[in-house]
Amino acid sequence: MVNKNLVWLRNDLRIKDNPALFKSQQNGKTSVVFITTIGQWEKHNASNASLGLRFDVLKNLAKSLGELGIEFKIIESDLFENIPQTLKSYCTANKVTNVWFNLETPFDENKRDQAVIKQLNGHGITVHAEPYDMLVSQPVFNLSAKPFKVFTAYYNKWLDMLQNQNNSIFAKPSKQGDAIDNTCETLENHQYDYRKDIWPCDIDQIENRLISFCEAKIDRYNEDRDFPNKPGTSVLSPYLAMGMLGPRYCLDIIQKTYKKAPKNAMKTWQKDAWLRELAWRDFYSCLLYTSPSPRDRQKSRM
Numbered sequence: 001m002v003n004k005n006l007v008w009l010r011n012d013l014r015i016k017d018n019p020a021l022f023k024s025q026q027n028g029k030t031s032v033v034f035i036t037t038i039g040q041w042e043k044h045n046a047s048n049a050s051l052g053l054r055f056d057v058l059k060n061l062a063k064s065l066g067e068l069g070i071e072f073k074i075i076e077s078d079l080f081e082n083i084p085q086t087l088k089s090y091c092t093a094n095k096v097t098n099v100w101f102n103l104e105t106p107f108d109e110n111k112r113d114q115a116v117i118k119q120l121n122g123h124g125i126t127v128h129a130e131p132y133d134m135l136v137s138q139p140v141f142n143l144s145a146k147p148f149k150v151f152t153a154y155y156n157k158w159l160d161m162l163q164n165q166n167n168s169i170f171a172k173p174s175k176q177g178d179a180i181d182n183t184c185e186t187l188e189n190h191q192y193d194y195r196k197d198i199w200p201c202d203i204d205q206i207e208n209r210l211i212s213f214c215e216a217k218i219d220r221y222n223e224d225r226d227f228p229n230k231p232g233t234s235v236l237s238p239y240l241a242m243g244m245l246g247p248r249y250c251l252d253i254i255q256k257t258y259k260k261a262p263k264n265a266m267k268t269w270q271k272d273a274w275l276r277e278l279a280w281r282d283f284y285s286c287l288l289y290t291s292p293s294p295r296d297r298q299k300s301r302m
Contacts, residue, residue, distance in 0.1 A: 003028035006091065008035070008101040010109070010243075012133055013057050014203065015064055015172045017246025019130040022170040024100040029176055031071040031094075034058055035086065036186065039078035040108070049199070050238070052192030056201035057244055062182035064203070069177030074186040080112040084119035091125050100128040102243075105288040132289065134282045135247040136161050139290070147290040154286070155279050159270060162251075169248045199238060206239050210250065214257040214274075222273035234274065240281065250278060 005024040009032060012018055024030045041051065058074070065072045077086040091099060099120055103113055117127045131137035140158050141147060148154035200206060213234045217224070224232025239245045258269040269275065 003098055004094070004096050005030040005098045005100060006094075006096045007032045008087065008099060009033070009061075010035075010101065010104060011241065012102045012243035012246075013054070013061060014244050014246055015061065015068075016203075017169045017249045018102070019133075019170050020100040020102045020128070021173055023128065023130065024098070025173045025176070027098060030100075030173070031073070032065055033073045033075055033087075033090065034061075035075045035077050035083055036190075037077055037080060037083070040080050043079075044108075048192040049194035050242075051190070052194035053199050053201060053238060054242060055187055055190045055192065056196075057242065059184075059187050060201055060203065062184060062187065065173075066180045066182035068173055068175045069180055070173060071180060072182040072184075074184045076186065080108055081115075083112055084115045087116055088119050088123055088125070091120065092123065096125060098126045098128060100130065102130045102133045105132055105285040107288065110289065132285060133243060133247065134285055135167075135251060135278055136165070136282055138165075140282075140286055147286060148283075151280065151283055154283050155276065158279050158282060163270070167248050167251055169246065169252055198235075203244065206236075206244055207249075209239075210234070210236060210245060210253055214253050215260075218254070218257060218272065218274055219261075219267070225273075247278065251275070 005027050007018075007021050007024045007030055009021075012020070013034075015021060021030070021032070062072045075086060075090055077083050087099070090096070099116075101113070104110065113129065117129060120127050136158050138161065139147075140154055140161060142153065142157070148157070200209075213236065217232060217234070221232060221234075224230045226232075236245065240250075254272055254275055255269045258267070258272070261267075
């Protein structure tokens with residue numbers, strides 16, 4: 001049987017440094033879907049700015065994938081709880097044999113993913129759930145094989161693991177056919193107001209913002225970030241939250257920045273303050289999947 005691969009994008013809205021997309025294409029011809037869940041996003045109090053940026057990024061992704069000959073579809077499913085059946089029906093109708101996605105750590109997202117895995121596997125569809133989209137996706141535990149409760153201890157172990165793993169960027173997908181038109185009426189129908197002058201949706205602009213921050217501000221980040229009158233922050237949080245920037249790509253730009261530094265520079269990339277902020281993101285994500293229920297989370301705060 002010929003493999004028919006489907007990548008399900010969520011909060012990993014990028015084609016470069018996307019493990020699921022890269023590995024899917026290594027397995028054969030690939031198509032991509034994104035499932036809108038307007039009701040769920042409302043439950044999560046998603047802002048119009050967040051939704052506007054998301055849908056504009058999706059339009060750009062549809063175009064970029066189309067240029068590579070990769071089909072991109074939007075599926076509508078109001079709530080996470082509806083997704084297992086919705087995705088199973090789509091896969092059955094389109095004779096999909098393999099589904100690929102990157103796992104997510106939040107409670108509702110984790111519950112959704114486990115339900116999808118059970119549903120698809122139960123109908124003969126192979127699921128490839130790639131590790132959490134973090135710099136260090138493996139559990140970072142103390143000597144007692146338990147989660148760290150203090151960030152500093154976590155960070156020391158995290159940094160050691162980071163330096164001893166493969167941090168190579170996953171390449172963008174190869175062209176797999178003639179260009180196709182992925183224009184989608186659903187995307188065109190979703191319009192939300194937000195400050196496009198502050199939050200561009202073009203990936204080249206987003207990557208240039210990261211590079212410019214690292215080259216011009218990263219060495220002063222620790223000193224300038226707490227002063228509102230200084231543009232000392234990266235202004236990249238939305239792009240990290242929605243996965244428009246991959247963690248390995250961010251690390252790569254940090255490392256390249258320090259390689260360009262003078263030979264007598266006192267700091268190394270391992271001591272960078274912004275890298276430490278990326279570690280905080282991993283730390284919170286780690287807490288989410290090591291405390292899987294709201295009750296457990298409440299206990300951990302007591």
